[in-house]
Amino acid sequence: MPWIQIKINTTGADAECLSDALMENGAVSVTFQDTHDNPVFEPLPGETRLWGDTDVIGxxxxxxxxxxxxxxxxGHPLLGKGFHHKIEQLEDKDWEREWMDNFHPMRFGERLWICPSWRPVPDADAVNVMLDPGLAFGTGTHPTTALCLQWLDGLDLEGKTVIDFGCGSGxxxxxxxxxxxxxxxGIDIDPQAIQASRDNAQRNGVEDRLDLYLSHEKPDDLSADVVVANILAGPLRELAPLISTLPGPGGFLGLSGILASQAENVEAAYADTFSLDPVAEKEEWCRITGRR
Structure with missing residues (x-):
């Protein structure tokens, strides 16, 4: 069925109140969109972080x-007669099919491909990971995941043990x-991530070589040749004393989920333990790597 959307420009402080007003007047859903397309990072637990200039879309x-x-x-006290708004008609689409049509196999580094199940594999002789988007973060489309995949592709992992800290989709x-x-x-705080990682490992035939733990259940003596953590800058800084102990002597560390502007502070948390490489950047995000 077709839809109508009403977009109201407001401030972050008033957005929640106007969202309620739209719902009370028949909206089936309401979304917030930054007027200037400026992303917001690292909200506090349970916090809905809004922008200074916000479009509320019913x-x-x-x-x-x-x-x-x-x-x-x-008649709403925050709006009044002649309030600024935009009315748009949305065409009816098979949104799931359209979304699937736009998800393609992606290559990372020299050998590695991430492939959705409904697409043919581009290179049968490549290293192909079959992965469909689901409940947990990590499909390869986000720059931070791409940076980590490229880094892993460039390492000699033969026979090594790898820890994925904050494993998401696995x-x-x-x-x-x-x-x-x-x-x-794989380690994560979210049970859905553990389940998603387990399902994806089974799909790729590697479940017998992947151990999964909720963070509070992980063994105390974990150690690996390679540790990768694609989370956020704040947790990476806070968890540096723990994450730094996971690579063994000479082990490799890869960190992402970091804005380029946050890299210096994250580097400082690991510089005493690791010999760090130059920071790699992709679309304002970055990856920090080093060796213990």
Whole structure:
């Protein structure tokens, strides 16, 4: 069915209140969008971080009386008569099919491909990880995941043990196993991530070489030849005393989920333990690597 959306420009402070007003007047969903397309990073637990200039977008069924909705909203104390808004009609689409059509196999480094199950594998002789987007973060489309995959592809992982700290979908651990690692260990705080990693490992035939732990259940004596952590700058700094102990002597460390502007502070948390490489950047995100 077709849809109508009403977009109201407001401030972050007023967005939640206007969201409630849209829902009270028949919106089936409401989303917030930064007017200037500026992303917000690292909200506090349970916090909905909003922008200084925010578009509040209400989605309505096409048969809604738009004039009546606008009239009702005009009586809201934050809006008033003649408030700035935009009305748009959305064409009806098979959104799932359109989304699937735009998801293609992606190559990382020299050998590695990440392939959705509904697409043919481009190179049967390459290292192919079959992975469909799901409940947990990590498909290769985000620059931080791409940076980590490229780094893993460039390492000699043959016979090595790899820890994926904050494993999400399991994409990094599974890629490491397919690239020759003998064993991988995935750690995450989210039970859905553990389940997603387990399912993806089974799909790729590596479940017997992947151990998965919720963070509070991991063994105390974990150690690996390679440790990769694609999370966020804040947790990477806070968890540096723990993460730094995971690579064995001469072990490799790869960190991502970091904005380029945050790299210096994260580097400082690891510089005493690791010999760090030059920072790699991709679309304002970066990767920090080093050797213990």
């Amino acid at each position: 989605l309505f069924e096409a048969d809604i009386d738009v004039a009546a909705v606008i009239e009702a909203l005009s 994409i990094l651990a599974i890629a490491a196993l397919k690239l020759g690692a003998a064993r991988a260990i």
